[in-house]
Amino acid sequence: MAPLNGALHLLTAAVLGELAPTANILCVGPGTGAEIVQLAQKFPGWRFTAVEPSTLMLDVFRSKAEEHGILSRCRLHAGYLDSLPPGESFDAATAFLVSQFILDREHRMAFFRGIAQRLRPSGLLISSDLAGDLRMADVQNLLGVWFKLMNQGGISPDGMQRMREAYSRDVAVLPVRDVHDVITQGGFESPVLFFQAGMIHAWYAKRSSNPA
Ligand SMILES: C[S@@+](CC[C@H](N)C(=O)[O-])C[C@H]1O[C@@H](n2cnc3c(N)ncnc32)[C@H](O)[C@@H]1O
Secondary structure: OHHHHHHHHHHHHHHHOOOOOOOEEEEEOOOOOHHHHHHHHHOOOOEEEEEEOOHHHHHHHHHHHHHOOOHHHEEEEEOOHHHOOOOOOEEEEEEEOOHHHOOOHHHHHHHHHHHHHHEEEEEEEEEEEEEOOOOOHHHHHHHHHHHHHHHHOOOOHHHHHHHHHHHHHOOOOEOHHHHHHHHHHOOEEEEEEEEEEOOEEEEEEEEOOOOO
16 A cells, blocks of 8 residues: 555645644554654654554554654654643644544544644644445445455455455445535535545645634
């Protein structure tokens, strides 16, 4: 998946490129932190707060950040966003492939609202999720291509079957317009769909002037 993520990170850097040289970035669910490593290398004055519930992932990210010489600019928080101590406001936030795991629509909106409340006025969100209207034949067709891509990545037939089941059970793959609406209702203005690769879609949006 690295080339797809690389393209997303490249465009993300373009979207965020006008932030101050000392910008403060909130990264929600960075996993092993690929997005942070990319942005930190491109913007050597930016600081990052990684909010990640999996301590295993966070440990991998810590080693990676050390290896790339960026650890001193990263704060690592093990947990969900609501457990991050308040006080700091961020210039931008990323949430790549995270909100899709929140199955309840109200909770998904609350997830974005939590991010909006941590941003300074006009702060930017960049969010990606698997999206598409699974009732539509063209999206089912694309999903087939997506699974073929996974298969070429060396996932076993059993693994593929488990992934198909997980997509219908554990991942809220919503139509593109619905994700747009959830982001808006979560406190952001006019999300722009700026990236698509297979089932991955990414939006950027400015914090609303008064997020609920
Ligand atoms: C599919 S991974 C994506 C990792 C990384 N952002 C990327 O694009 O490669 C999703 C990550 O989100 C984390 N996560 C899941 N739900 C979360 C939530 N509500 N808040 C913060 N992180 C969450 C998971 O632990 C996992 O590390």
